[in-house]
Amino acid sequence: MRxxxxxxxxxxYLTRVEGHANIVLSASxxxxxELRLEITEAPRFFEAxxxxxNYKDVAYVVSxxxxxxxxxxxxxxxxxxxxxxxxxxxxQTKLLRKLMMHGENMQSHALHVYFLAFPDFLGxxxxxxxxxxxxxxxxxxxxxxRLANDLSDMFAGRTTHPIRNVPGGVTMVxxxxxxxxxxxxxxxxxxxxxxxxRLLSKVKIPEFERKTEFIALRKEDEYAIYDGRITxxxxxxxxxxxxxxxxxxxxxxxxxxxxxxxxxxxxxxxALARCNLSFxxxxxxxxxxxxxxxxxxxNFNPFMNTVAQLVEIAHSLEDSINIIDCLLDQGVEExxxxxFDVKAGRGVGVVEVPRGxxxxxxxxxxxxxxxxxxxxxPTAQNLENIELDMKELVPKIMDRSEEEIQHLLEMLVRAxxxxxxxxxxxxxVKIV
Amino acid sequence: xxxxxxxxxxxxxxxxxxxxxCQLQVLNLENELAEILQHVEIVNFREAMSERxxxxxxxxxxxxxxxxxxxxxxxEIREKAEILVALGACAVDGCVNANRNVLDVNDVRKTVYGxxxxxxxxxxxxxxxxxxxxxxxxxxxxxxxxxxxxxxLESLLAGKKPHKASYxxxxxxxxxxxxxxYDLGEVCLGPIIRGGCKARCPSNGFxxxxxxxxxxxxxxxxxxxxxxxxxLKWSDISKKLxxxxxxxxxxxxxxxxxxx
Numbered sequence: 001m002r003x004x005x006x007x008x009x010x011x012x013y014l015t016r017v018e019g020h021a022n023i024v025l026s027a028s029x030x031x032x033x034e035l036r037l038e039i040t041e042a043p044r045f046f047e048a049x050x051x052x053x054n055y056k057d058v059a060y061v062v063s064x065x066x067x068x069x070x071x072x073x074x075x076x077x078x079x080x081x082x083x084x085x086x087x088x089x090x091x092q093t094k095l096l097r098k099l100m101m102h103g104e105n106m107q108s109h110a111l112h113v114y115f116l117a118f119p120d121f122l123g124x125x126x127x128x129x130x131x132x133x134x135x136x137x138x139x140x141x142x143x144x145x146r147l148a149n150d151l152s153d154m155f156a157g158r159t160t161h162p163i164r165n166v167p168g169g170v171t172m173v174x175x176x177x178x179x180x181x182x183x184x185x186x187x188x189x190x191x192x193x194x195x196x197x198r199l200l201s202k203v204k205i206p207e208f209e210r211k212t213e214f215i216a217l218r219k220e221d222e223y224a225i226y227d228g229r230i231t232x233x234x235x236x237x238x239x240x241x242x243x244x245x246x247x248x249x250x251x252x253x254x255x256x257x258x259x260x261x262x263x264x265x266x267x268x269x270x271a272l273a274r275c276n277l278s279f280x281x282x283x284x285x286x287x288x289x290x291x292x293x294x295x296x297x298x299n300f301n302p303f304m305n306t307v308a309q310l311v312e313i314a315h316s317l318e319d320s321i322n323i324i325d326c327l328l329d330q331g332v333e334e335x336x337x338x339x340f341d342v343k344a345g346r347g348v349g350v351v352e353v354p355r356g357x358x359x360x361x362x363x364x365x366x367x368x369x370x371x372x373x374x375x376x377x378p379t380a381q382n383l384e385n386i387e388l389d390m391k392e393l394v395p396k397i398m399d400r401s402e403e404e405i406q407h408l409l410e411m412l413v414r415a416x417x418x419x420x421x422x423x424x425x426x427x428x429v430k431i432v
Numbered sequence: 433x434x435x436x437x438x439x440x441x442x443x444x445x446x447x448x449x450x451x452x453x454c455q456l457q458v459l460n461l462e463n464e465l466a467e468i469l470q471h472v473e474i475v476n477f478r479e480a481m482s483e484r485x486x487x488x489x490x491x492x493x494x495x496x497x498x499x500x501x502x503x504x505x506x507x508e509i510r511e512k513a514e515i516l517v518a519l520g521a522c523a524v525d526g527c528v529n530a531n532r533n534v535l536d537v538n539d540v541r542k543t544v545y546g547x548x549x550x551x552x553x554x555x556x557x558x559x560x561x562x563x564x565x566x567x568x569x570x571x572x573x574x575x576x577x578x579x580x581x582x583x584x585l586e587s588l589l590a591g592k593k594p595h596k597a598s599y600x601x602x603x604x605x606x607x608x609x610x611x612x613x614y615d616l617g618e619v620c621l622g623p624i625i626r627g628g629c630k631a632r633c634p635s636n637g638f639x640x641x642x643x644x645x646x647x648x649x650x651x652x653x654x655x656x657x658x659x660x661x662x663x664l665k666w667s668d669i670s671k672k673l674x675x676x677x678x679x680x681x682x683x684x685x686x687x688x689x690x691x692x
Contacts, residue, residue, distance in 0.1 A: 041451035042448065042495075042498050042502070042554070044498075044529055044534045045540055048535060048539070048540040049528070049531035049532045060638065060675075064451055064453075064528045064574065065451060066453075067451035067453020067455075067456045067575060068449050068450045068456055070453065111459065116480070119481075119482075125482040125483040126482055126483060128481060131469065142462040143462070145464060147461035149460055157633075157638070158636070159459075161453065161457055161574060163632065163633050163636040163637070164638070166638070171636060171637025172637045172640055310521030362511060
């Protein structure tokens with residue numbers, strides 16, 4: 001029998017995540033005394049300084065919440081603004097916005113799968129040494145990421161902090177030639193995704209399961225990213241404007257980002273949640289990638305989020321081809337943005353961004369100036385789930401070396417692909 | 433390999449209050465990354481790597497200084513680096529982070545923190561890196577332009593001071609023959625904002641909101657002419673400047689109104 005074992009560590013400055021966080025663990029034998037994910041990111045006060053902003057500039061400015069999911073923020077924003085003013089955008093606008101989001105989804109997932117997660121699977125501290133040791137992976141990584149960035153550049157005007165997306169529609173559309181060329185490149189990348197899937201199917205992904213609740217947008221006939229009903233794996237669902245009836249935010253002392261809860265103790269959002277809720281709506285190519293990776297649903301292993309992300313890259317790739325085909329067939333119709341009247345009102349915009357479901361709620365005055373802002377960020381919604389995962393995982397791995405425990409916890413946090421600078425602006429209070 | 437490592441310049445990337453989008457632009461240089469790594473060795477980049485060393489020669493710093501714990505950190509980076517580059521608008525002039533500077537601080541805290549306003553130890557004023565330590569070079573923009581970053585990097589590697597555009601966005605916009613935003617009834621900051629971005633926003637059908645900072649002096653005269661021509665008030669311009677230029681707003685106001 002082993003004697004009493006004490007473990008005490010703090011991982012300061014968790015690496016290969018977007019934003020600043022620490023993991024704190026203190027345990028004696030199999031009892032956890034302290035275990036938390038501290039969010040130490042500097043708050044930036046968007047809710048306060050966004051007030052007074054003219055509706056024309058709101059999406060442009062609020063995208064600055066996050067460098068990596070700025071297109072998602074832009075779309076949640078224009079949707080909230082359009083809901084507040086009662087604006088209906090064209091089907092064409094929805095297609096163009098979906099393409100921007102597919103570009104961002106692929107770009108963000110590729111960054112995580114190849115640059116942040118693969119080094120863990122291949123035992124490297126970062127992607128840079130892999131350039132020598134695994135050049136074929138890095139070559140694919142760079143190609144897929146470049147393609148994804150070009151897709152967002154093409155439809156949003158810029159991959160980080162989009163320009164063309166405005167309330168009512170878009171300011172510009174790419175030419176037919178650009179779209180044909182993009183379509184060709186998207187097809188061309190499909191074998192690369194298959195190669196990645198075969199590689200990923202061979203790496204050892206930690207085995208761990210914890211039953212939890214999943215929340216995502218859902219549609220009957222489509223893998224929902226731009227719109228749908230807010231749906232929980234417990235069976236509940238609500239419309240955009242009723243989001244507060246489903247999810248409740250609360251505050252913990254050690255985090256500059258709020259935590260959230262729905263029907264169970266915690267819930268998860270993101271690629272794994274979406275796959276669990278809408279697997280049947282994934283494109284055929286995405287389901288083939290899932291097959292290669294032996295990924296099935298329901299899946300309660302958070303480490304598999306990385307695999308779910310690769311499945312979603314495949315879906316975004318194929319769905320982008322279909323949407324571009326549709327735009328090429330129909331031809332781009334004018335107007336590309338609709339006119340509307342500004343009025344006082346409240347609106348909620350909900351979209352699926354790489355890390356999960358994102359809510360923007362705005363209130364405007366009669367002059368179209370913002371008077372109230374509430375943003376509910378995917379990573380903040382995942383924080384409670386991450387901590388409960390850690391609490392369940394640690395007793396199971398307590399026999400391993402401290403280094404291994406630490407590494408596995410880091411991998412767990414990284415699997416969620418947290419975007420911390422995004423979530424920490426919305427911090428509220430410390431509970432004393 | 434050893435010899436190659438030796439001749440490479442060691443660089444580090446660091447971040448303070450920001451969206452980390454500027455570091456992301458560096459990771460988005462997919463086609464150039466391999467070549468960049470022939471010339472530089474990245475020894476510190478928390479967003480992308482776990483290994484970490486403090487022997488960097490060039491430090492790229494993203495983000496604004498917003499709280500007391502930032503001060504010793506930025507001073508330490510300054511001490512260790514031979515060259516410190518402010519990377520992007522947050523580091524150069526506070527970007528949107530500084531927007532709270534023009535608001536009532538107590539009101540800001542109350543809005544975000546409710547009755548626990550004292551919890552977060554943040555400065556009343558957000559400041560750029562240059563207000564705390566010496567900055568050797570600045571790369572403007574929100575986010576930085578990838579090509580411009582490469583140009584700056586090349587200059588630094590060649591031991592030269594990189595050039596900054598001395599012309600406004602407006603000039604680059606005219607070269608591209610874009611329809612003038614003023615003729616479309618919009619207020620655009622292109623005439624007074626530092627160029628170098630190839631007029632990215634106006635070329636994509638949106639006004640220049642000024643993320644690259646104001647070039648003062650003669651460009652303010654041109655702005656005054658435009659204001660006169662289109663019947664605009666200072667408040668029309670200042671509302672736009674408040675989006676990305678809160679930090680230098682007062683200075684621009686003085687420059688624009690005093691001469692007029």
